[in-house]
Amino acid sequence: MKDEEIAAMMRALGHPVRLNILRIMAQRQRDCCCADVTDCLPLAQSTVSQHIKVLVEAGLIERRPKGTRNCYVLITSKFAALESAFGKMTAALTELSARNRHQENKG
Amino acid sequence: MKDEEIAAMMRALGHPVRLNILRIMAQRQRDCCCADVTDCLPLAQSTVSQHIKVLVEAGLIERRPKGTRNCYVLITSKFAALESAFGKMTAALTELSARNRHQENKG
DNA sequence: TTCTTTCATCGTTAAACAACGATATAGGCG
DNA sequence: CGCCTATATCGTTGTTTAACGATGAAAGAA
Numbered sequence: 001m002k003d004e005e006i007a008a009m010m011r012a013l014g015h016p017v018r019l020n021i022l023r024i025m026a027q028r029q030r031d032c033c034c035a036d037v038t039d040c041l042p043l044a045q046s047t048v049s050q051h052i053k054v055l056v057e058a059g060l061i062e063r064r065p066k067g068t069r070n071c072y073v074l075i076t077s078k079f080a081a082l083e084s085a086f087g088k089m090t091a092a093l094t095e096l097s098a099r100n101r102h103q104e105n106k107g
Numbered sequence: 108m109k110d111e112e113i114a115a116m117m118r119a120l121g122h123p124v125r126l127n128i129l130r131i132m133a134q135r136q137r138d139c140c141c142a143d144v145t146d147c148l149p150l151a152q153s154t155v156s157q158h159i160k161v162l163v164e165a166g167l168i169e170r171r172p173k174g175t176r177n178c179y180v181l182i183t184s185k186f187a188a189l190e191s192a193f194g195k196m197t198a199a200l201t202e203l204s205a206r207n208r209h210q211e212n213k214g
Numbered sequence: 215t216t217c218t219t220t221c222a223t224c225g226t227t228a229a230a231c232a233a234c235g236a237t238a239t240a241g242g243c244g
Numbered sequence: 245c246g247c248c249t250a251t252a253t254c255g256t257t258g259t260t261t262a263a264c265g266a267t268g269a270a271a272g273a274a
Contacts, residue, residue: 003123014118015262016110019196026203034221047263049222054261068220068271073208076201083197089126090190094183096133101180122232141251154233156252161231175241175250217274224267231260238253244246 001085009082012058017041018051022074025061031071108192116189119165124148125158129181132168138178 012018024040025032038048052072055061059078064071119125131147132139145155159179162168166185171178 003126007121007123007126010117011121014114014121016114017262019110019114022200026200026207029207035219038221044264045221046223046265050262053222065271068218070221074200074204076204079197079200083194086193087190090186093129093133093181094186097181097183100133100136124232142249145251151234152251153235153253157232160252172241175248177251215274217272219272220270222267222269224265226264226266227262229260229262232258234256236254236256239251241249243248 001081006082006085006089009058009060009078012054012060015051015054017043018055021048021051021055022060025072026074031066031069032073033066033069033071035069108188113189113192113196116165116167116185119161119167122158122161124150125162128155128158128162129167132179133181138173138176139180140173140176140178142176 020041021037024037028036034045034049034052037052038045041048052061056063056072060075061072062075064073127148128144131144135143141152141156141159144159145152148155159168163170163179167182168179169182171180
């Protein structure tokens with residue numbers, strides 16, 4: 001996973017409303033459409049739709065047209081991939097950082 | 108860890124240059140100052156300093172004045188905390204999402 | 215066909231971000 | 245003290261984001 005892609009997903013997750021939207025979508029029994037999310041938030045429908053679009057474009061959720069509504073589902077594989085990539089990055093940073101501190105103590 | 112804090116860290120990580128800066132800081136042997144980072148990037152010093160500020164304010168790195176320079180070190184505990192929070196969130200989302208799909212298949 | 219519902223998109227506004235060059239401050243050196 | 249170095253901050257510019265109300269398109273009901 002390239003930095004650009006990781007950063008794009010992080011950016012999509014970098015807004016509390018969008019974290020909330022993801023939880024609402026996950027908690028919702030069965031289908032979850034835009035109106036369901038809007039009902040749970042003090043935001044205009046257009047604003048919610050815009051946030052949803054950001055999540056779709058980041059590849060974190062999927063749109064499924066269903067009659068007159070659009071249902072959204074999480075793409076769990078993408079969350080897993082991001083978690084893995086982030087974990088690897090954190091491990092690398094932490095390891096290098098620790099090694100440097102070790103040398104610092106010696107010098 | 109609250110959504111607002113998670114989102115703030117995610118936002119700070121949501122730019123490829125900042126991911127790069129973190130790697131540069133971690134890879135660097137011993138101290139890492141602003142000039143060291145700037146040397147590795149095709150960006151103005153002021154721009155790099157600004158990115159560093161974002162990382163400091165997100166609580167991901169720490170500034171340590173050292174003579175005429177400022178050294179920066181990763182706060183590994185914050186990375187661990189974020190990784191943990193993100194992992195929990197992902198697990199919750201995935202679990203709920205899977206349960207809903209299960210019920211969907213039944214209904 | 216006509217009305218209703220759902221929702222994405224448009225247009226707007228204000229705020230935040232990203233990049234730059236220029237400036238200012240603070241620590242060391244002569 | 246005066247000079248140099250490192251770097252944070254200022255001011256500017258152009259871009260992106262976040263929020264809203266209004267509009268428009270598509271599916272279904274009357």
